[in-house]
Amino acid sequence: MIEINHVTKSFSTSKKAVDNLNLTIPAGKIFGFLGPNGAGKSTTIKMMTGILPIDEGSITINGFDITKHPIEAKKIFGYVPDSPDLFLRLKGIEYLNFIGDVYDVPSDVRQEKIAYLTKTFGIYDALNDTIQTYSHGMRQKIIVSGVLLHEPKVWILDEPLTGLDPKSSYSLKEMMREHAQKGYTVFFSTHVLEVVEQLCDEVAIINEGTLLFHGTLEEMRTKFTSDGSLEQMFLELTNHE
Amino acid sequence: MNKTFLLSKMILTLSFSELFKDTRAKRNAFFVFLGFLPLIVIWLYILSSIISSSIYILAPSDNEPIILGILFVLTAIITVLFSIPSVISSYYFADDMENYLTMPFHPYQLVIGKSLAPLLITYMVNLAILAPTMIFYGMATGSGILYVCLSIFIFILFPIIPFIVAALIVMLGMRYVNIAKNKDRSKVYAGIFSLVFIIGFNIIIRLNTNSNQMSQEIGSWLNQQEQLVWQVTKLFPSAYVATNTLTSSTWWMMILFLILFIVLTALALYLFITIGQRMYFKGMLGINKGGKGKKKQHIEKRIGSNPTLVTLTKKELKTIVRTPNFFMNCIVQSLFLPVFFVAMIAFDDSIGSIASFIQSSNEVNVLLTTFSITVFMLGINLTATSSISRDGQWWFTNLYIPIEPKTVIYSKVITAWIIEGISIILLGGIFLYLGVPTIPLLMWGILVTMVSWISGTLGTIIDLHYPALNWTDEQEIFKMRYIPLLSFLIQIFVFGAAILAIWRLPYFTGVWQTFLAMSVVLVIAIYLGNHLLKKAIQKHYFHML
Structure with a gap:
């Protein structure tokens, strides 16, 4: 479970990127985080993962405060950033070994999981190449494989499906469902509303740093025009003219 | 021309945006400068004493222009050597190139834009060698206001031709030698080549000269080698013309040589733009980064844990x-x-x-x-x-x-x-x-x-x-x-x-x-x-x- 309590973040004195955000992301659910560009989604995710310091408020991951107990909190979640262009000079296998060492994944578990994950995503044969030579989709797959390798209880995924081919996209969505069914947390941001409709148990919509809506899709439909599509509701909420 | 200016401005802004970002950085740069001040003073002292003592020896035989001649030649060689690695890096290996390649720019516009940052570094080098040399020479020979004005022109124009020579060598090399099939490997080769070149250059200089005589009696040495030095200067037309611009006996000869120098620079620029337009993309496109693993190795064997x-x-x-x-x-x-x-x-x-x-x-x-x-x-x-x-x-x-x-x-x-x-x-x-x-x-x-x-x-x-x-x-x-x-x-x-x-x-x-x-x-x-x-x-x- 992720708890975001009264979190505020500013980059300038005039405007708050995130303003007094309160959100509880329960375990056992797939949680979609929506908002237009510049709404504060990435800032929120960066604060959740310890990349950005929090100005006010607190964030806990399964009870561990990300500011007070960063190492314990970080061991619990796996994070897929919005750009997969990471560790480009390492070979795929070296990156996965690096992640295995960082998260203390035993060697025998590594052997099995690396083969399984990379074969599922179709990148097994490219593991001896440097990540720099990978396509965008392959880079995304190796980063996702790295996250899944250490079996984190909480998944925090920033636009995880961008660049994935249909088969890999389907596999990842299945994995997200299985993870939630096991009672763990899946939190992901996306722009693709169809994916939200397909996958999410709960959604939160943020705009200009403020939370506009939090609830299930059903609750959203009740609150807004009853037969409207998610796209219409999203546009209505974010003041699209 | 507007687009060239726009592109150049953008590239320069991005190149130097990190420099002097805040007042703290400026303050620290000032302290670094203060730290280097003693070294700068020593360098200027050595340079001034070499020039004044050489003029003392060379003046009786009216050979003192040879000092400027040899320094222009040396500056030209140093500029070419310094520019080759930075030109390769800026033209072919900078990661921002892919952003510009998709925009509707002519190759020559990109080449001009990508030249400015390395050219500015060249001016820094020239500021350390050429500027003090011209100032000390002018002071020692009691030159007038015309010399000062012409020196400023020469300082601004002089680095352009050696820089263009470096740029043309690089563009022709990348076009025909095709060393850039693998971007990473050729970057390393280019870097090592320039270092070997500098060491080799040093060795050749040392084999051919007596260093004691060079440092103690540089004037006498120049006097003895007069013919040779002028021959060498003529191999670098810009050095020859620049020397004559500053040392001719009459004012109209000086102006004439300056016009010749401007014409030479304009011709070099024309050549640069023309060759840049034709060659740049041919060497640039299709460069690949990184390298694929040569053979498949057993992945299982490569999995292991470390602290x-x-x-x-x-x-x-x-x-x-x-x-x-x-x-x-x-x-x-x-x-x-x-x-x-x-x-x-x-x-x-x-x-x-x-x-x-x-x-x-x-x-x-x-x-x-x-x-x-x-x-x-x-x-x-x-x-x-x-x-x-x-x-x-x-x-x-x-x-x-x-x-x-x-x-x-x-x-x-x-x-x-x-x-x-x-x-x-x-x-x-x-x-x-x-x-x-x-x-x-x-x-x-x-x-x-x-x-x-x-x-x-x-x-x-x-x-x-x-x-x-x-x-x-x-x-x-x-x-x-x-x-x-x-x-x-x-x-x-x-x-x-x-x-x-x-x-x-x-x-x-x-x-x-x-x-x-x-x-x-x-x-x-x-x-x-x-x-x-x-x-x-x-x-x-x-x-x-």
């Missing part, structure tokens, strides 16, 4: 070795100075005299001398001062992984320490070859291993304070930053003061006493360095984005 500190250090080392700019600046250049040192003494018949110096000196002096040389060489290593900046915009990956900040930072210090160890081993071999006795050599080894750790810690602390994370081209970490100079100056001043104190104080007469005293100083420095590093981690680690 976190080891895995982080291995990651750092692999990244440095596989990134050409990191490899060249952190590893090859740290090897360059020892190799250059060997080349200098090997081709200068100095081995005998150095060996006899070592045998005749007492062990304290040998220890202090070898120690000082090593401090200087470690001071210029760029691994530590780029520890944080090398991560660039990917610094955030260190923030979400569950590793203590100090583990991440110490992996970077260890990396710098290992790389500096290569220089130490190489230098140790040289000292052994020169006949440094075993005991001082072992003492030297222990002391410089500690110095290397301090150097790594200091560089990392400074980079933590002033990281350059928003670079678009890896070169930006190493060029146009004052951080390495700051680290170098601190090390030179601190260790210099310690060496001077130990050398002059009467208590340290024996080699063991000297060794112990220096060990105590270094252990204290290591303790202080680690304390400061931990403070810097607390203050900056999570606040750099």
Whole structure:
């Protein structure tokens, strides 16, 4: 479970990127985080993962405060950033070994999981190449494989499906469902509303740093025009003219 | 033309945006300048005395213009040599090129835009050599206002032709030799080539001249070689015309030569634009980064676990070795100075005299001398001062992984320490070859291993304070930053003061006493360095984005 309590973040004195955000992301659910560009989604995710310091408020991951107990909190979640262009000079296998060492994944578990994950995503044969030579989709797959390798209880995924081919996209969505069914947390941001409709148990919509809506899709439909599509509701909420 | 200007402005802004970003950076740049002031004063003093004494010797035979002639030739050669690596990097290997390739720019517009940053660096080099030479020459010969005006014109125009020569060599090379099939590998080849070229150039100069005569009686030497020097100057038309612009006997001849110089520069620019338009894309397009693994290896065999500190250090080392700019600046250049040192003494018949110096000196002096040389060489290593900046915009990956900040930072210090160890081993071999006795050599080894750790810690602390994370081209970490100079100056001043104190104080007469005293100083420095590093981690680690 992720708890975001009264979190505020500013980059300038005039405007708050995130303003007094309160959100509880329960375990056992797939949680979609929506908002237009510049709404504060990435800032929120960066604060959740310890990349950005929090100005006010607190964030806990399964009870561990990300500011007070960063190492314990970080061991619990796996994070897929919005750009997969990471560790480009390492070979795929070296990156996965690096992640295995960082998260203390035993060697025998590594052997099995690396083969399984990379074969599922179709990148097994490219593991001896440097990540720099990978396509965008392959880079995304190796980063996702790295996250899944250490079996984190909480998944925090920033636009995880961008660049994935249909088969890999389907596999990842299945994995997200299985993870939630096991009672763990899946939190992901996306722009693709169809994916939200397909996958999410709960959604939160943020705009200009403020939370506009939090609830299930059903609750959203009740609150807004009853037969409207998610796209219409999203546009209505974010003041699209 | 508007688009060319727009593009050039954008590229320049991006290239220099990190420089002098805030007032703190400006203040530090000022202090670095202050630190270098004594060196600048010494350089200007030497240059002025060489020029005035040469003029004194050459004036009776009206041969003094030869001074400007030879300096224009040297400046042209240095400009070409300096420009080749930066042109290759800017034209072909900068990561921002892909952004511009998709925009509707002509190749010549891109070439002009990408030339400005390396050309500005060329002007810096010319500011150190050409400007003071022209000023001292003018003062010594009592030249008037026309000389001053023409000198300004020549200073502005002179670097353009040698720069264009470098750019044309690079463009033609990339077009026909096609060395760039693998971008990473050719970057390393280009870098090593330019270093070998500089060493080779030095060796040839040393083989063909008597260095004592060169430095002591440069004027007489020029007088004797008058014909040869003028011949050489004529091989560089711009040097020949520039010399005549400033030294002709009548004002109208000077103006005529200036017009000729402007025409030459305009022709060179025309050639540059024309060839750039035709050649640039042919060499540029289709360059690939990285390399695919040669053969499939058993993945299972490559899976294994390591402690976190080891895995982080291995990651750092692999990244440095596989990134050409990191490899060249952190590893090859740290090897360059020892190799250059060997080349200098090997081709200068100095081995005998150095060996006899070592045998005749007492062990304290040998220890202090070898120690000082090593401090200087470690001071210029760029691994530590780029520890944080090398991560660039990917610094955030260190923030979400569950590793203590100090583990991440110490992996970077260890990396710098290992790389500096290569220089130490190489230098140790040289000292052994020169006949440094075993005991001082072992003492030297222990002391410089500690110095290397301090150097790594200091560089990392400074980079933590002033990281350059928003670079678009890896070169930006190493060029146009004052951080390495700051680290170098601190090390030179601190260790210099310690060496001077130990050398002059009467208590340290024996080699063991000297060794112990220096060990105590270094252990204290290591303790202080680690304390400061931990403070810097607390203050900056999570606040750099």
